[in-house]
Amino acid sequence: MSMFSHPDFDNHEGVYSFSEPESGLKCFIAVHNTNRGPASGGTRFWNYDNDAAALTDVLRLSRAMSYKNAMAEIPLGGGKGVILKPEGNFDREALFAAYGRAVEKVGGQYITAEDVGVSPDDMRTIKTQTNFVAGLDEGIAASGDPSPHTADGIFRGLEVAVKHKLGVEGVGGLIVAVQGLGHVGYDLARRLKASGAQLIVADINQAATQRAADELKAKVVPTEEIHAQQADIFAPCALGGSINTDSIDNIQAYIVGGAANNQLKTPDMGAELQKRDILYCPDYVLNAGGIINVAAEVSGTYVYSWVDGKLEGLRKTLKEVFDRSASSGRPTNEIADEMARERLKLL
Numbered sequence: 001m002s003m004f005s006h007p008d009f010d011n012h013e014g015v016y017s018f019s020e021p022e023s024g025l026k027c028f029i030a031v032h033n034t035n036r037g038p039a040s041g042g043t044r045f046w047n048y049d050n051d052a053a054a055l056t057d058v059l060r061l062s063r064a065m066s067y068k069n070a071m072a073e074i075p076l077g078g079g080k081g082v083i084l085k086p087e088g089n090f091d092r093e094a095l096f097a098a099y100g101r102a103v104e105k106v107g108g109q110y111i112t113a114e115d116v117g118v119s120p121d122d123m124r125t126i127k128t129q130t131n132f133v134a135g136l137d138e139g140i141a142a143s144g145d146p147s148p149h150t151a152d153g154i155f156r157g158l159e160v161a162v163k164h165k166l167g168v169e170g171v172g173g174l175i176v177a178v179q180g181l182g183h184v185g186y187d188l189a190r191r192l193k194a195s196g197a198q199l200i201v202a203d204i205n206q207a208a209t210q211r212a213a214d215e216l217k218a219k220v221v222p223t224e225e226i227h228a229q230q231a232d233i234f235a236p237c238a239l240g241g242s243i244n245t246d247s248i249d250n251i252q253a254y255i256v257g258g259a260a261n262n263q264l265k266t267p268d269m270g271a272e273l274q275k276r277d278i279l280y281c282p283d284y285v286l287n288a289g290g291i292i293n294v295a296a297e298v299s300g301t302y303v304y305s306w307v308d309g310k311l312e313g314l315r316k317t318l319k320e321v322f323d324r325s326a327s328s329g330r331p332t333n334e335i336a337d338e339m340a341r342e343r344l345k346l347l
Contacts, residue, residue: 003015006056006059014109015028024095026054029081035120035288037076040110041065042080043115044116057082063282066078068284069295071288071314071336100126100133103129113140135297146290148187151187151191152257173196173198179237181209199217201216228250229253232253234252245265270331280304293307324339
């Protein structure tokens with residue numbers, strides 16, 4: 001299949017592949033759109049089944065970043081990096097140094113940050129090879145791990161969803177099923193618990209679920225059952241595609257909203273949720289807190305009040321998505337895509 005006929009190719013401005021046999025690096029970097037500024041989005045380090053799966057992921061994720069940054073109204077375009085995790089033993093520092101050189105070769109069109117599978121130490125290694133990196137914990141405008149800001153934005157957005165769908169203020173007394181307890185998922189769970197929500201959680205990491213049970217009094221269920229829990233909110237905070245033909249009929253929640261990117265396996269899943277009277281919070285609108293924080297760092301002068309203002313802006317944007325969907329009868333994901341493309345001047 002040619003790049004240009006790939007079903008997820010969306011007139012991307014650039015798609016780059018890099019390899020370095022010495023370190024084991026195999027990666028893709030995709031720049032979707034730079035109408036609003038240099039492309040930015042995290043780098044994902046994952047055990048992909050093959051390079052075709054990695055290419056599909058980077059195309060979809062980079063487009064979502066364009067939409068996310070447009071809906072957050074920040075001066076960044078959309079891009080993404082994915083690294084195929086090598087099999088067997090490998091030198092992690094050498095691998096991420098090689099990736100830093102790859103980012104440098106893209107020449108500033110793409111600014112990377114942390115994503116699934118990438119640690120703060122990895123980001124520091126990348127920084128030794130390129131300045132086109134954000135989400136650091138040192139430097140003039142360093143802001144550190146963006147995960148807490150992602151969780152903050154999701155929490156604020158869920159309050160909007162609860163008000164719209166259930167007519168109540170806040171999440172106190174509601175049951176939330178959280179799928180995935182990584183940096184963002186656990187922080188979100190902590191915020192929900194502090195506001196009076198009851199938690200049901202699942203993760204492949206048993207240490208994380210045990211911690212949630214001990215610290216947050218969460219009920220732990222198997223990963224394959226978390227989507228089907230009797231809950232008010234289902235919060236996908238693991239990898240994408242959790243809303244699919246296998247899972248959708250079993251979702252009991254009134255609201256779906258979480259940290260994961262590309263939660264809908266296919267776009268038509270948005271219409272299927274709507275048919276079931278389930279309110280879907282478009283992922284790239286809800287989870288933009290991290291990239292907002294990165295944008296503040298990229299500006300060169302980190303000011304939290306600016307970040308906080310943009311996080312509040314997410315509430316207004318999400319409410320507009322819900323209101324347009326209610327008045328038009330169209331799924332929220334279609335409305336969000338349309339709004340994003342309007343802001344990107346692609347319509």
